[in-house]
Amino acid sequence: MIAATDFNDLAQLASLDEVRHQVHQAAATFQLVEAIEAVEVTEPPSWPEPILPGTLRTPTIPCDVLPTWMGAMAQAVSESTQTPPALAVMSCLAVLATVLHRRFEVAPFGDDYTEPLALWTLSATPSGTRKSAVLNAMLGPLVHWEETLRDRMRSTIVRIAATRAVAKKRIERLLQDAAKAKDESEREGIRNEIAREETDMPDEARAPRLFTGDTTAERLQALLVEHGERMAVHSDESGIFLIMAGIYNGGAANIDVFLQGHAGTPMRVDRAGRAAHVDKPALSFGLLLQPDVLADVASSRRFRASGLLARFLYAMPASNVGRRDVRKHTPIPADVRDDYKRHLFGLLEGVPGPLAAPKVLPLSDAARGVWLDLAEEIERQQGDGGRYESISDWTGKLPGAVARIAALLELAEMGLASQEVSQVAMERALRLGRLLIPHAQAAFGLLGTDAIDGDAAAILKWARAGGLAEFTRRECQKAQEGRFRSVERLQKALDRLEHQDVVREFKRPNRGAPATTAYRVNPRALST
Known part of the structure; x- marks a missing residue:
């Protein structure tokens, strides 16, 4: 046929x-x-668990990113408190910065470009996750150091305070005598005597302080002046964070001192009744807060626009509440605790002391090479349409933060005599820096400042409302034309959803016409 x-x-x-x-x-x-x-079109695909908008899974930050005595203490604290290791790791880094900032800087290229060693860490976990226990364990040696020096200086402080009080009273009497003087020569003699009293009066003696827990911007300026241009804030309460955001002052908080303290730029304050002149301020933060606090500051535009948010290194570990062993009690081994304290006291050698220029540590050639690899990798992915576009203000500061961490780790391991940052220290810092990226993405999503994440959530909400197993790009834009006036903005949100296994793009055939771009929805995302 x-x-x-x-x-x-x-x-x-x-x-x-x-x-x-x-x-x-x-x-x-x-x-x-x-x-x-x-x-072929309708056969259901195999789907992994979706990462829903605003619920980005974050990797574990292991204690072995820290060297020797630091890693051992972080591990012991994590096991003793049954908390995610990220809390102890980030707290340990903040403590290390508190001990070393202002005294050292890092020069990535070995020239005039330097990064101070101030570090801002913020770990967010829900209430009841034993944040206070972690903070107390890590801060213990610093509290002991302050108490020891305060007791040692007590008699000196009392003696100088008495000397100053007597001098001030004598100056008051001399001023009265000068007002009653009958001729200029007598007044001139009294003025000279007042000048001598002012010159001979000893400076006020203060017990050294390394950190505070809660303070206003104005008081922080004074603390920087009083304590060698360096100060840190360690807290598991939200007060300082909300003050920084201006929550208690209509969003109009004075945040300049915080920004200057992170960058190490000169600070000059000359106001009625208050003056503060600091050439190289160094301010570090070690905060352990509840995630809700981050959401509370999302309404503060200045908080993001000023770059304040971008200066924090975030840890957003999954809570292990409900999975802890209540019968298990693991105290921190005495040798680990003592070793941690001994090393911190060693790094505090020479404090307090005369104010001097920071010692600058250059990167070794090998360390600079791998550091530049990270910087280039970040740069290529934070432009328009890039993976890090929505947090480019944060990723833009990440290479500098990694250089700071590397210098801190070098000093922790090799001591105050360190001359440069080695590749070993840099490799540790790079590993931590890469782990912190998804934590920052999760934090900015929680803050509501990730616009792409918000758009992605809107698309998923629309798909869920309609029970849509699949939809076309055109249908999505038509249904939400008020939000997506441009295809470019829509595509960024769809790309985010696809990257997080919420949707999958496919081409729907059209007889006699080009195929239509469409998306299948992960059934788990519809039912979650």
């Missing part, structure tokens, strides 16, 4: 029955092809 392929072929067939047979056979073949295509 002739295989009929067009009407000319059909004309050669001998009878109408053969024509009818060929047509039926062709129709059946066409229907079979359509059925196969339909199966």
Whole structure:
């Protein structure tokens, strides 16, 4: 029998029955092809667990990112408190910065570009996750150091305070005598005597302080002046964070001192009744807060626009509440605690002391090479449409933060005599820096400042409301045209959803027309 392929072929067939047979056979073949295509289009794919907008999974930050005595203490604290290791790791880094900032800087290129060693860490976990226990364990040696020096200086402080009080009273009496003086020569003699009293009066003696827990911007300026241009804030309460955000002052908080303290830029305050002149301020933070606090400051535009948010290194570990072993009690080993304290006291050698220029540590050639690899990697992914576009203000500061961490780790391991930052220290810092990226993405999503994440959430909400197993890009834009006035903005949100396994792009065939871009929705995302 002739295989009929067009009407000319059909004309050669001998009878109408053969024509009818060929047509039926062709129709059946066409229907079979359509059925196969339909199966290929609608066959349910295998789906992983989706990462829903605002719920980005974050990797574990292990204690072994810290060297020797630091890592051992972080591990012991994590096991003793049954808390995610990220809390102890970040707290340990903040303590290390508190001990070393202002005294050292790092020079990535070995020239005038330097990074101070001030570090801002913020770990967010829900209430009841034993944040206070972690903070107290890590701060213990610093509290002991302050108490020891305060007791040692007590008699000196009392003696100098008495000397100053007597001098001030004598100056008051001399001023009265000067007002009553009958001639200029007598007044001149009294003025000279007042000048001598002022010159000979000793400076006020204060017990050294390394950190505070809660303070205003104005008091922080004074603390920087009083304590060698360095200060830190360690807290598991939200007060200082809310003050920074201006929550208690209509969003109009004075945040300049915080920004200057992170960057090490000169600070000059000259106001009625208050003056503060600091050449190289160093301010570090070690905060352990509840996630809700981050959401509370999301309404403060200045908080993001000023770059304040971008200066924090965030840890957003998953809570282990409900999975802890209440029968298990693991105290921190005495040798680990003592070793931690001994090393911190060693790094505090020379404090307090005369104010001097910071010692600058350059990167070794090998350390600079791998550091630049990270900087280039970040740069390529934070432009328009890049993976880090929505947090480019944070990623833009990440290389500098990694250089700071590397210098801190070098000093922790090799001591105050360190001359440069080694590749070993830099590799540790790079590992931590890369782990912190998804934590920052999660934090900015929680803050509501990730616009792409907000758009992605809106698309998922629309799909859930309609029970849509799949949809086209055009349908999505049409349904939410008030939000997505440009395809570019829509595509960024869809790309985010696809990256997080919420949707998958496919081409829906159109007979006689180009295929339509469409998306299947992960059934787990619809039912979650």
